[in-house]
Amino acid sequence: MIYTHTIRSETYQDFLKQDRTDPITGEKIEEGHTVVICAACKSAFFIESWEYLNESHCEQFETLEEIPISKNLVLEAKPMEFLNFGFAYQPMYVPSSGLKVIGVLMMIAAPILFPIIGVSFGWAIAIMFFLSIIGFIGWVEWHNSKPLKLKNPTIKQIENTKSYLNIGINLKKGGIVIKEKNNVERLILFENIHELKYFINYHPTQDLSSRLFCQLKLRIDGYEAVSYYATIHRETILEWSNFISQLPYNLRIINKDF
Ligand SMILES: [Zn+2]
Numbered sequence: 001m002i003y004t005h006t007i008r009s010e011t012y013q014d015f016l017k018q019d020r021t022d023p024i025t026g027e028k029i030e031e032g033h034t035v036v037i038c039a040a041c042k043s044a045f046f047i048e049s050w051e052y053l054n055e056s057h058c059e060q061f062e063t064l065e066e067i068p069i070s071k072n073l074v075l076e077a078k079p080m081e082f083l084n085f086g087f088a089y090q091p092m093y094v095p096s097s098g099l100k101v102i103g104v105l106m107m108i109a110a111p112i113l114f115p116i117i118g119v120s121f122g123w124a125i126a127i128m129f130f131l132s133i134i135g136f137i138g139w140v141e142w143h144n145s146k147p148l149k150l151k152n153p154t155i156k157q158i159e160n161t162k163s164y165l166n167i168g169i170n171l172k173k174g175g176i177v178i179k180e181k182n183n184v185e186r187l188i189l190f191e192n193i194h195e196l197k198y199f200i201n202y203h204p205t206q207d208l209s210s211r212l213f214c215q216l217k218l219r220i221d222g223y224e225a226v227s228y229y230a231t232i233h234r235e236t237i238l239e240w241s242n243f244i245s246q247l248p249y250n251l252r253i254i255n256k257d258f
Pocket residue numbers: 038039040041042043057058200
């Protein structure tokens with residue numbers, strides 16, 4: 001069952017104020033558009049985009065029956081919980097581009113060097129040289145399909161090893177708390193957050209193809225924007241979803257590609 005919503009200014013004032021864009025086309029969602037809300041990440045999609053995604057996002061098919069409405073910030077003294085997955089300043093999937101460049105250069109050089117080595121040192125050595133280049137290129141591919149600097153990574157390791165920031169909401173103090181590895185906590189008051197932008201996408205690497213990653217950008221008044229990255233797994237998407245829905249609705253939350 002897909003729940004669709006046709007945006008009318010009388011009933012969707014609040015939604016229109018959120019200035020949402022469709023994550024696929026990047027187009028602004030305006031009055032008259034029919035949208036679908038992903039139940040997991042609360043992103044709004046044009047119905048056409050939802051169909052284009054084979055009616056699924058965040059590895060699930062559920063859509064929200066109702067557009068989340070404005071709510072007042074509940075200043076309840078709840079214990080603060082940090083998200084179960086850690087963030088980092090750098091994305092964790094980035095393959096080594098340096099190795100790739102060397103691989104490409106070797107591929108270009110190989111046919112030129114092959115006859116030179118063959119004539120100078122013998123054809124057996126030239127063949128060995130050629131095979132070692134193929135081996136090297138294969139190794140680069142294999143190496144780049146793994147997250148950086150992790151030997152036999154388990155899911156937990158991917159989340160924690162290079163993640164040194166934990167993010168949580170402190171409802172009592174009214175802000176987002178960022179905790180560094182050394183347990184230093186930084187409170188960013190909701191009122192100082194100019195904009196919170198997030199985007200959930202699939203990892204571009206092969207063996208992480210079914211995993212999601214989250215890019216989060218916080219614009220804080222008087223500061224430069226800070227970007228954070230995290231790997232989000234199937235099991236943790238709900239936590240991210242809760243995180244977003246706990247944020248006060250007067251906070252400018254944008255869900256779109258960067
Ligand atoms: Zn989603």
